[in-house]
Amino acid sequence: MNKPEIPTLDDVAKEARVSTATVSRCLNSPDQVSTKTRDKVLKVVKDLGYTPNFGAQALAAKRTNTFGAIVPTMNNAIFAAGLQAFQEELGHNGATLLLASSSYNSQAEEEQIRSLVSRGADGLLLIGTQRSDQIYSFLDDRQIPFVIAWSYEENKRRSCVGFDNLKASYELTLRAISLGHKKFAIISAPTHSNDRAKNRVMGIHKALKDNGINFQNVQSIECEYSIGNGFESFKTLMQVADRPTIVMCGNDVLAAGAVKMAHEMGLKIPDDISITGFDDIELASVIEPALTTVHVRHKKMGMLAAQVLLKQVDDKSYRENIKLDTWIVEGKSLAKPRSFL
Amino acid sequence: MNKPEIPTLDDVAKEARVSTATVSRCLNSPDQVSTKTRDKVLKVVKDLGYTPNFGAQALAAKRTNTFGAIVPTMNNAIFAAGLQAFQEELGHNGATLLLASSSYNSQAEEEQIRSLVSRGADGLLLIGTQRSDQIYSFLDDRQIPFVIAWSYEENKRRSCVGFDNLKASYELTLRAISLGHKKFAIISAPTHSNDRAKNRVMGIHKALKDNGINFQNVQSIECEYSIGNGFESFKTLMQVADRPTIVMCGNDVLAAGAVKMAHEMGLKIPDDISITGFDDIELASVIEPALTTVHVRHKKMGMLAAQVLLKQVDDKSYRENIKLDTWIVEGKSLAKPRSFL
C-alpha cells in the first residue's frame, strides 16, 4: 500500500519504449508521428492514466490554457449568463476559466488582474472600459490578450464585445417621452467608475435634451445594484412635492426593488408611476408587472468574447470590436402617465 | 523599443547581489532572512516589478494556490452568493478560484473534475454528494482535498459543509399540513442525479406519511431549474380534475415560474393555491406575493467551505462535517387552503 505515484511523461516513454519527445509529440502534434507508434503511445497513456503536469507544461510551453475573468459581482444574475457562455466556449476549446470578482472596486480589480496574470492566465475578460492607464499599460507591456465586454468602443488598440449602452438607454427614454412622460427620475449605479452606468445615464440626459426637456433638475440617485438599494432609492425619489411620473433604473435589479417599494407605497404601476429596467435578466419577467427593459444578448456576448480572446492568443496583434444589438422588451411597467390621460 | 522582458528571480538576485535562494526566501519565508537583506531584496522586487512565474512555482512547489469549483449552473442565482463568498475567502488566503459549470450533467462534471485536477487545482469544491465511485476514488488516489457543499452527510471519509435538505423540506411541509393542506403537488429538479432535490422530495413524502396523508398519488413533475419550467409545470399540475391546494417547488426559481403561471390563470395566491419555494434567493422577496421558502445560509456555507478546504490542504487527513441550520421564511404564498376556511 505505497502511496499512489502520478505517472509522468518519462513513465509513459519507458513503458512505450520511445523517447519522451515522441510521447510529447503524440499528445501535442499527433500528425508528426507515425500512426503505429502513436497508437502504441496513446494506449500506454490511457493505461497509465497519464495527465500532463500543469506546472511543467506551463513552464515549458509558456501557456496555460486558462483564461481569467474579473466580474464586478456574482451576487446577482447580471453577469451570470454571459459568464456561463464564456466559460462554455472556452471549454469547447480545451481552456478553463479563472474567476474573480471585484465587488465594483477598481482597486480590487487591478490587484486581481495582476494576480490572474501572475497565475499564468493566457488572456483576460474584463467588464467595461474604465480603469487606470497604469493597468492598461501593464497589460500591454506584458502582451496579455484581453477583451472588454459589456461596453462597446471604437478602438483599434483593444478588442471589445459589447453594446451601445448610451444608445439603448437613449431609445428607451425616447419611448417614455413619446408616451408623454416629462418628469423623470433616475436610479443608477455609481457612474464615476462604471462606464456602462455612466453611458446609460447620459443616454437618458441626451434624449431629454434632444426633446427640450430640462434634464438638469432630474432627480438621480446612485447606488450599487441590489434590490434593497432600488427599494430605498425609490422611496427617497418619491418623497418630493413634485413627483416624477417615471423612474428609470440602471438595471433590472434596481428596478425590481423600486417595484417592490411602489407596491408598499400603494402606487399602481404603471398608472401612478412608470418604472423601467435594463438588462432583461430573468427577474424582469417574473415581477409584477413585468418590466419594460432593454434586452442584452448576454449569451452571445460571452461566447463571442471567448472567441475573440482565443484568436488574440494565436495572433497577438489581432483586434476586433463587436457591437451587439439591443432592443426594448415591452413589459407592463411603462405606459402613459396618468396626467396625460 | 525592444520587447519588454519579464523579470525573473535571477534578475532580482543579480540586481540585489544575493543568490536566488535568498530572494525566494524573502518572498516565501521572510523570517529566515535578516532584516537588512530582506529590505534590500524587497526593494529590488518592487523596482523591477517582479512577480513569480506561476508555472515554475507550481512545478517546484507542487502547489498552485488555486482551487477548483464545479457548480451545476451559473444561469441563476442559486449558487452565486455561496460561490462569491467562497471566492472571497480564498482571496483572503492568497488563493484563487478556477470555475466550471457542469450544466447538471454528471458526465460533464467528471470531465471537469479531471480537468481542474490536471490544471493543478490544490483542492475542489463540489456540489452535492452524488457522483460515481470512480471519480471519488480518482480524487482519493491522487489525494486531492475536496469539500462537498449544499448537502450534508455524516461521513468520516469526506468533508462537507451543507444543510439537511430533507429536514428543511420536512418542516416546511409540516407547516403546510398544520395549515390544513391535504392535496399536495410537487415541482422538483430531476432527482436521479441530484441528492439535494431527492432529499427535498423525500422530506415532503415523509411529512405526508407521518401525518397519514397518502403520498403515493401526489402529482410530481421533475424538470431543471428555470422560471420557464416552473411556469409550464404548474400549468400541467393544474390541469386535473382534483386540483392540489398547494404546489411545493424544489427551489425559488421554479416557484417564481409557478407564481407567474398562477397569475396568468387568474388564480389567487394563496387563496386559490399555495406555492412554496426553497433557497430564499433574492428573487423570493420581489415576486408578488413574496414566497414562503426555506432560508439557506449561502454566504456562510461558501466561506466555511473555503476554510475547510484550506485546512485540508495543510493536513491531508483533516475532515470536517458542518451542518448549517435553515429556517422557514414567511412570505405570503403559503396560507390556509380556501376549502379549509
Add this chain to the structure above:
DNA sequence: TTGTACGCGTTATCAA
C-alpha cells in the same frame, strides 16, 4: 519519423 539534450523559473536540500 524519432531521439538527445537543453532550458524554462522556482523551491528545497545541503553546506558553508
Add this chain to the structure above:
DNA sequence: TTGATAACGCGTACAA
C-alpha cells in the same frame, strides 16, 4: 543567515 546546486516535468531545437 546565506549560497550552490539539484530537482521538478515538459516542450522543442537540433541532430540522426
